[in-house]
Amino acid sequence: MPRAAVWIILGATLTFLIGPFLIIILAGASAGEALSFPPQGFSLRWYAKVFTVESFRASFTLSMFLAVFGTITALLIGIPAAYALNRYDVPGAETIRSVVAAPIIVPGIIVGLALLRYFVIPLDVTITMALFVTHTALVLPYAVRVVSSSLNNLRADMEEAAVVLGCTRIQAFTKVILPNIRGGILAAFILGFVTSFNEVPASLFLSGPGVRTLPIDMLSYMEITFDPSVAALSALLAFMSVAIVLLAERLLGFSRYV
Amino acid sequence: MSDAFVSLTNITLTYGSTVAVPNLDLDIEEGELVALLGPSGCGKTTTMRAIAGLLTPTSGRIVIDGADVTRTPANKRGIGLVFQSYALFPHLNAFENVAFGLRLQRMSEVEVRARTQAGMATVGLTGFEARKPAEMSGGQQQRVALARSLVMEPKVLLLDEPLSNLDARLRLEMRNELQRVQKETGITIVFVTHDQSEALALADRIVLMKDGKIEQLGTPEDLYTQPVSAFVADFVGFENIFDVEEADIVSTQGRLKLGFHVQTSKLAWRPSGVAVGTGPYTGTVVSSSFAGGHREYVLDSVLGPIKADAAIDVPEVPIGHDIAFDLPQTTARPLAA
Numbered sequence: 019m020p021r022a023a024v025w026i027i028l029g030a031t032l033t034f035l036i037g038p039f040l041i042i043i044l045a046g047a048s049a050g051e052a053l054s055f056p057p058q059g060f061s062l063r064w065y066a067k068v069f070t071v072e073s074f075r076a077s078f079t080l081s082m083f084l085a086v087f088g089t090i091t092a093l094l095i096g097i098p099a100a101y102a103l104n105r106y107d108v109p110g111a112e113t114i115r116s117v118v119a120a121p122i123i124v125p126g127i128i129v130g131l132a133l134l135r136y137f138v139i140p141l142d143v144t145i146t147m148a149l150f151v152t153h154t155a156l157v158l159p160y161a162v163r164v165v166s167s168s169l170n171n172l173r174a175d176m177e178e179a180a181v182v183l184g185c186t187r188i189q190a191f192t193k194v195i196l197p198n199i200r201g202g203i204l205a206a207f208i209l210g211f212v213t214s215f216n217e218v219p220a221s222l223f224l225s226g227p228g229v230r231t232l233p234i235d236m237l238s239y240m241e242i243t244f245d246p247s248v249a250a251l252s253a254l255l256a257f258m259s260v261a262i263v264l265l266a267e268r269l270l271g272f273s274r275y276v
Numbered sequence: 277m278s279d280a281f282v283s284l285t286n287i288t289l290t291y292g293s294t295v296a297v298p299n300l301d302l303d304i305e306e307g308e309l310v311a312l313l314g315p316s317g318c319g320k321t322t323t324m325r326a327i328a329g330l331l332t333p334t335s336g337r338i339v340i341d342g343a344d345v346t347r348t349p350a351n352k353r354g355i356g357l358v359f360q361s362y363a364l365f366p367h368l369n370a371f372e373n374v375a376f377g378l379r380l381q382r383m384s385e386v387e388v389r390a391r392t393q394a395g396m397a398t399v400g401l402t403g404f405e406a407r408k409p410a411e412m413s414g415g416q417q418q419r420v421a422l423a424r425s426l427v428m429e430p431k432v433l434l435l436d437e438p439l440s441n442l443d444a445r446l447r448l449e450m451r452n453e454l455q456r457v458q459k460e461t462g463i464t465i466v467f468v469t470h471d472q473s474e475a476l477a478l479a480d481r482i483v484l485m486k487d488g489k490i491e492q493l494g495t496p497e498d499l500y501t502q503p504v505s506a507f508v509a510d511f512v513g514f515e516n517i518f519d520v521e522e523a524d525i526v527s528t529q530g531r532l533k534l535g536f537h538v539q540t541s542k543l544a545w546r547p548s549g550v551a552v553g554t555g556p557y558t559g560t561v562v563s564s565s566f567a568g569g570h571r572e573y574v575l576d577s578v579l580g581p582i583k584a585d586a587a588i589d590v591p592e593v594p595i596g597h598d599i600a601f602d603l604p605q606t607t608a609r610p611l612a613a
Contacts, residue, residue: 173361173363175359175361175363176363176364176365178330178350178357178359178363179357179359179363179364179365179421179424180365180376181330181349181350181351182328182329182330182350182351182353182355182356182357182425183351183376183377183380183424183425183428184351184352184377184380184381184428185351185380186351189380193376194365197365197367198365198366198367200367
């Protein structure tokens with residue numbers, strides 16, 4: 019390929035990947051009253067305003083709660099499930115795999131509608147509970163898949179070796195299996211966290227008065243108020259994601275595993 | 277009851293509904309080096325797993341050092357097992373791999389360190405303590421796996437295909453290592469192999485298995501010189517095995533008049549036992565290859581292919597030419613079946 023073409027492709031890739039991010043950062047730093055690009059002047063007041071909007075604080079807390087505890091719950095179910103599917107001749111293993119993967123394939127809007135109609139309304143569960151269950155279910159496929167693939171790289175005889183050396187089955191799992199799939203679990207956690215935090219379609223159906231996840235709250239805020247604070251909030255969320263990845267990298271050497 | 281150190285009495289081993297080993301009896305003496313030899317699927321690994329406790333027999337008894345361990349789980353048996361894949365723990369360095377089993381026992385850190393260091397020294401890996409398994413060669417990994425089992429001072433050390441993943445030079449080194457370790461520690465060793473030369477070279481006794489049953493049990497000399505069946509004979513290098521009918525040697529292809537009388541149903545010759553250059557029979561050379569000390573011929577005869585080794589001073593006969601050969605009585609091994 020000619021050198022010029024390589025540079026054009028590289029430039030275009032970077033523009034489309036990083037461009038929107040830059041536009042959001044700059045739009046949020048506008049001094050004007052309405053969301054626009056290029057920004058009118060420079061000011062950090064919209065970044066400051068984000069923290070004063072009461073509904074953002076509530077919905078951010080809810081989204082964080084769902085992302086953290088939904089993902090942890092999904093992992094608590096997903097790790098044993100992946101282990102069982104991987105190590106034992108589970109009857110109907112293929113069916114279980116398909117069912118577990120279903121939330122990835124089925125559009126979120128259908129998941130949301132179905133859950134609303136057949137779970138939330140008949141059982142009369144609270145909105146927070148409904149969201150929690152939904153987010154856990156949506157994250158579960160990632161937990162099972164990612165943990166499965168790191169278990170696949172571990173040979174079963176490693177566990178037997180641990181047992182012959184004196185471990186109980188549980189010790190063999192905690193001392194040998196867990197440390198070796200740590201990277202997979204971390205990857206599944208980050209993937210699950212991001213999936214849950216960005217989830218819109220299913221949550222849209224389940225959100226109710228006063229209880230909304232952050233992305234939905236941002237949508238409805240924009241319907242009423244078209245000021246740059248939504249851009250500022252988006253930029254802050256993007257920085258948060260980058261910070262999480264960097265922290266994970268620094269603490270656990272994340273990139274070694276992915 | 278047998279007073280052998282390891283005694284398997286009438287054990288049956290199954291995987292689901294498949295019987296891998298039916299009604300096996302096997303006694304192993306203390307300090308013995310025993311090889312479980314046989315082709316894949318003969319039940320040798322299954323038997324070893326039963327001794328380790330990774331597989332519970334559906335019937336029968338396993339006694340080790342006077343105690344019935346048939347129902348004792350693997351983690352309470354005090355058996356060492358070196359896996360074919362070594363099964364080292366990738367997240368731990370060599371030292372921690374070796375110390376793994378010791379740390380599970382209530383043992384002081386000082387003792388753990390002392391025994392681990394001694395174990396690393398036994399296998400010649402002093403200085404490699406900080407290496408992760410991924411940073412070591414196959415041979416080094418295997419020695420870590422060996423040390424990891426040895427530091428536990430097991431009653432019996434089991435080795436699954438200990439030499440098969442090593443290249444020729446390392447294989448010789450590991451073979452010497454195993455013999456040295458066994459001499460120094462006096463430990464009872466049972467190893468599984470599909471390679472008869474490994475078994476012949478290493479073992480005090482060989483258990484040759486076929487379809488879950490013991491085909492022949494004896495010293496390497498016994499098996500090598502006095503195989504009892506065609507299966508054993510074939511395994512130890514009698515490559516020419518024929519049926520005997522009245523005074524004829526018979527194969528599916530034809531028959532030859534035998535020059536002597538025997539009361540047996542089969543006769544076998546090693547390639548080195550076939551006389552080439554002189555003799556009452558004739559064969560056509562199909563292939564000829566130089567093998568250092570001798571020349572290996574495949575002859576096409578009335579009986580079908582005959583494998584024969586000729587001394588190097590016998591002039592080479594080119595492919596396609598006829599050559600005289602003999603199946604002498606002196607090198608014939610009579611077989612029961």
